[in-house]
Structures are given as structure tokens and as C-alpha cells.
Amino acid sequence: MTPDPYGDPLRFGQRVQILRGRRGMTQGQLADLVGVSPHTLRKIENGQQKVPGLEMVMRIAEALRVADLSDLTGRLDMHVDLFIGPGHPRLAAVKAAIDSFPLASAVEPPPVAHVEARLHAAWKARHRAPNHREVIGQLLPDLIADAQLLVRHADTSSDRRAAQSLLAQTYALAQFFIAYQPDPSLLWRVTERGMIAAQESEDPHTIGVAAWLMAQAHRDSGPRHFEAADAVNLRALQFLEPLLPDSSDDVLAIAGALRFELGYTAARRRETGTAWAHWDASNLMASRLDLDYYHPVTSFSQAIMGAHAVTVAVELHQGAESVRQAARADEHTIRSRPRRARHRIEEARGYALDNQPDVALATLEKAHRSAPETIRYNGYARSIILEAIESPRAPGRRRASKLATEIGLLAA
Structure with a gap:
């Protein structure tokens, strides 16, 4: 035996x-x-x-x-989830900034407008850069320190709310950097602090973004946390929906993103009807936005809904439907390079489900050209590449090995 x-x-x-x-x-x-x-x-x-x-x-x-x-x-004390990628070289510096809480400081914070402009530039850089973790990893330590300073030095309740909003947005940027890296406790510290700062800000859009990120953190923790993800999503939507008739585009967009997250989690449960119903509701919200609108954090837009349809089909393990949705989604351009790479990875998952391994690998090569750091830290992409390396066909093995070497799965 x-x-x-x-x-x-x-x-x-x-x-x-x-x-x-x-x-x-x-x-x-x-x-x-x-x-x-x-x-x-x-x-x-x-x-x-x-x-x-x-x-x-x-x-x-x-x-x-x-x-x-x-x-x-064989050692139960060595629990390590291998879907988490390798640590980025700048992770230690970002972690040190997050964990640092000076109790007193004589240093004057920079003006609010200055921090706001830097944060806006950091988000733009994150969407434009192929190695987005490297770019925001350089910016985050100083941004975190200055946003914390603003909160501590705020003189009025209005100033404090504005500072808390900037701090919450900074933590949101940090969560994008930390995701899929080998420090889940750090991810949760940032997620929870971001939600607390958002609530203190009393700003609906900031609260919506923090809830969107917290729901994702719950869902990515595994099936036992799906209910918690849904609870966060639903509470946030209940808070935002009365505001939507007169809201800004950003508030409408974050509500649409939250609605899609409910569909994403339903798809993970294989609840086909519920998943597509939430996608439909989210798509209706997207249709109220201008064609060229793009949410600065979630990428929610009319253009992203095709990519979201691919994700739903993939999570429902509907290979043929994934491929069909992928063909439709390619009619639109996703502006954010990392989000475009993430979409290519979802497409590759669909092609793999549809028993088209060569097309899946070619799609991952497109993802790598768009944003190498996205594919390097994505467990689904790494799994597809490793599967292709075991292909009985030599051309497929060579192609997969080359991509695996480029993203650091294999030694050069």
C-alpha cells in the first residue's frame, strides 16, 4: 500500500x-x-x-x-499558503511604515493639498506602470508617515475627517501593494485600519472603497469567510444606495463595484443565477456612467464589465462561456495596466477550462507584457504555467519554461 x-x-x-x-x-x-x-x-x-x-x-x-x-x-507548524507569491523587495520598508506609530512628533505635516496631490499621482502611477508594485512601493512609506502625521496634527473636526480620508486612501493603496505577498497579518492590519480611518472620515466614497477592499480580503481568505465578505458588501450598499440618486460618479461607481463583488462571491459558491443577477445589476449601474469614466481605485467602468463577465464565468467553471465572454470583453480597452493584466489572467483561466492550453499560455504572455508584476504574484497564472511545463508537447513546454523563467518561477 x-x-x-x-x-x-x-x-x-x-x-x-x-x-x-x-x-x-x-x-x-x-x-x-x-x-x-x-x-x-x-x-x-x-x-x-x-x-x-x-x-x-x-x-x-x-x-x-x-x-x-x-x-x-509533514510539519503542521509550517502552514504556508502557496497561492501567496514571493515577497517584494520593498515589502519590508512598507511594513515598517505601517507598523510605526510615533506617540509624539515635533515634525510638522505637509499641507493637506500636498499629500492629496501625491496620493493622486501614486494612484495614476499604479495604473500606468508595468511594475506597479515597485513604483508604489517606493512612494508608500513616506505617504503613510505623512498621512498619519496629518491625522495627529489635525486641529478641527473637519481637518481630522479630511486627514482620515487621506489616510484611508493611503491604506487602500498599500493593500494593493501587499495583496498576494507572504504576510497575511499585515494585509489584515492595513484592511482594518483603512476601514476605521474611512469610518472616521464620514466620507461615503472613502467608506465604500474601504468596504470593497475588506470584502475582497474576506473572500480571498477562503470559503469559510464568504459570508463575512457578503455581510460587508451588503452593509456598504445599504449605506450608499439612498445616496445614489444625487451622488457623484465616484460614489455610483463604488456602489457598482460592491454589487459586482456580491456576484463574484456567489460565483465562487457556484450559485449561477445569483452571480449573473448581481452582474446584471452592476452592469446597469455602469451604464449610468460616462463611457470614458474610470474609477481611480477599483477600475469600475463600462469597459470593465466585460472583464467582470469573464471572471463570473470562470469562477462558475463555465469554460465555453468564459471564452465567449472573453471575445466580447476584448471589444473594450481597460486603461489600467495591472487591471488589464489581471483580465488576461482570467481569460487564460477560461481558455484552460475550455481545454485550450496553448491559447491560455499565449494570453498569459499578453498579461506579462502588460504588467509583469501582476502575473508574478498571481497564483492562478503560476498554476497554469506550471501545468503547461508538464505538457507532453515540446513547443508548449519550451514556451511555458521561458515565461516561467521571466516571472521567476524557474531559475534563469
């Missing part, structure tokens, strides 16, 4: 061998994926070589597509 790598007290090498066998991979294929010789891998599996360092363990875990690092190591 084959041992169970998840239950039996096995050596690391035995776990590698069993999990590799379950993936249908040869020693040569796995060795090539992780950058060692077949001889070295054979010694690891046979226990003739000591357990490799953490970097190599992570490479093996990712190549074997285990759900959790403890599945490979």
Missing part, C-alpha cells in the same frame, strides 16, 4: 517522491523545474542528501503544486 504523505511520519524525500508520482512527473522533469540535476533529486528522494534549504523546499512545493507547505514537510 502506498504511504499517505499527509498522514504518515515520512522522510522529506519520501514525501517528494510520493507527491511527484501523484503528479505523474519523472525525476528529470521535477529536477528541471527546481533547477537541480536528476542525480541530486534522486539523492534527496532516497534520503542520501540532507533536507535542502527553505528556498529549494519552496521551489519543490510550488513545482508539485501542494496546497500547503506542511503537506510536503
Whole structure:
């Protein structure tokens, strides 16, 4: 009887061998994926070589597509979700700025208009830059420090509300930087602080953005948190909907984005009718916006609704429908480079579901050209590429290996 790598007290090498066998991979294929010789891998599996360092363990875990690092190591205290990408070089500096809370400061904050202009420029840079995490990672530490200073030095209730709004928007930008990186506790600190600052601001649009981000954080934590995601979405919509008849475009757009999030979560549950009903309601809200309008945080717009339809179809595991929606969505241009790359990844998932692996890989190459840092940190993209590397067709393997090397999945 084959041992169970998840239950039996096995050596690391035995776990590698069993999990590799379950993936249908040869020693040569796995060795090539992780950058060692077949001889070295054979010694690891046979226990003739000591357990490799953490970097190599992570490479093996990712190549074997285990759900959790403890599945490979056998140590339950080593829980690491492998759908989270590698840490960005600027993560430590951003984390230090978030965690820093000087209790007193003689430093005068910059003018509110100055911080507001920098924040606006940071959001624009985030949408335009192919390596958007690098760009906003440079800007975030000073922005966080200055926004916190503004709150501490606010003299009037009006000034304090305005400062809290800027702080909440800064935390929102930080959440985009931190997402899919190996520090979920930091993500939650930023998410919760952003919501608190938004509530203190009393600004409907700021509250809506914070709720949108919090709902995503809940949903991305797994199925057990879907109800919490829905609860945040629904409360935010109940708060915003009475304001919509006379609201600004930004408030209408964040309400539309929240409505779509309900559909996204329903699709994750495979609730087909509910998912498409929320998409329809969200699409109706988008139709009230000008054709050239684009929400500065969520990218909500008329143009984004085609991409959202692809996402719903993919999450419902409707391969053919995903492909059909992808063809329709390409009629519109998504302005944001990272959001455009994310859409390409969703399209690639659809093509993979529809058993078109070559088209899926070609679509991921488009995503890489649009925004390399988006695909580098996206677990779905990494999974599709790793699957393509195991293709029986040599051209597909070479193409996948080249893309894997470019995004850092394989050593150059």
C-alpha cells in the first residue's frame, strides 16, 4: 500500500517522491523545474542528501503544486499558503511604515493639498506602470508617515475627517501593494485600519472603497469567510444606495463595484443565477456612467464589465462561456495596466477550462507584457504555467519554461 504523505511520519524525500508520482512527473522533469540535476533529486528522494534549504523546499512545493507547505514537510507548524507569491523587495520598508506609530512628533505635516496631490499621482502611477508594485512601493512609506502625521496634527473636526480620508486612501493603496505577498497579518492590519480611518472620515466614497477592499480580503481568505465578505458588501450598499440618486460618479461607481463583488462571491459558491443577477445589476449601474469614466481605485467602468463577465464565468467553471465572454470583453480597452493584466489572467483561466492550453499560455504572455508584476504574484497564472511545463508537447513546454523563467518561477 502506498504511504499517505499527509498522514504518515515520512522522510522529506519520501514525501517528494510520493507527491511527484501523484503528479505523474519523472525525476528529470521535477529536477528541471527546481533547477537541480536528476542525480541530486534522486539523492534527496532516497534520503542520501540532507533536507535542502527553505528556498529549494519552496521551489519543490510550488513545482508539485501542494496546497500547503506542511503537506510536503509533514510539519503542521509550517502552514504556508502557496497561492501567496514571493515577497517584494520593498515589502519590508512598507511594513515598517505601517507598523510605526510615533506617540509624539515635533515634525510638522505637509499641507493637506500636498499629500492629496501625491496620493493622486501614486494612484495614476499604479495604473500606468508595468511594475506597479515597485513604483508604489517606493512612494508608500513616506505617504503613510505623512498621512498619519496629518491625522495627529489635525486641529478641527473637519481637518481630522479630511486627514482620515487621506489616510484611508493611503491604506487602500498599500493593500494593493501587499495583496498576494507572504504576510497575511499585515494585509489584515492595513484592511482594518483603512476601514476605521474611512469610518472616521464620514466620507461615503472613502467608506465604500474601504468596504470593497475588506470584502475582497474576506473572500480571498477562503470559503469559510464568504459570508463575512457578503455581510460587508451588503452593509456598504445599504449605506450608499439612498445616496445614489444625487451622488457623484465616484460614489455610483463604488456602489457598482460592491454589487459586482456580491456576484463574484456567489460565483465562487457556484450559485449561477445569483452571480449573473448581481452582474446584471452592476452592469446597469455602469451604464449610468460616462463611457470614458474610470474609477481611480477599483477600475469600475463600462469597459470593465466585460472583464467582470469573464471572471463570473470562470469562477462558475463555465469554460465555453468564459471564452465567449472573453471575445466580447476584448471589444473594450481597460486603461489600467495591472487591471488589464489581471483580465488576461482570467481569460487564460477560461481558455484552460475550455481545454485550450496553448491559447491560455499565449494570453498569459499578453498579461506579462502588460504588467509583469501582476502575473508574478498571481497564483492562478503560476498554476497554469506550471501545468503547461508538464505538457507532453515540446513547443508548449519550451514556451511555458521561458515565461516561467521571466516571472521567476524557474531559475534563469
